[in-house]
Amino acid sequence: MTYTDLSVSPDDRARLDQIFMQVVLDVQAQAQQTQPPQAGNLAAMFHKEQVSEVLQGCAMLIAGWNQGRIDGAGLSRTVKGLKALELPELAGRTENLQHIAEG
Secondary structure (H helix, E strand, O other), X not given: OOOOOEEOOHHHHHHHHHHHHHHHHHHHHHHHHOOOXXXXXXXXXXXXXXXXXXXXXXXXXXXXXXXXXXXXXXXXXXXXXXXXXXXXXXXXXXXXXXXXXXX
């Protein structure tokens, strides 16, 4: 799924900063704690690539947040990586960031 950038007002950003960062930091930590689903170099390489995708997506989300927006490309990248790592609940939590400022 592709997401578009969403603006976040300065007031919402200040009010929701701790929640947003908590979700993103949790995503980073949990992605880094995963292990390849099977043994072998190919599985390890694919796993490393997916963890990297999640971490890069999180970096994009943080950069966007600091600029007052939810970064659509970063959200897409993070969710895609989490689903590939078989972390659908975490992917769902991350997807919910697009609604964070809606109340």
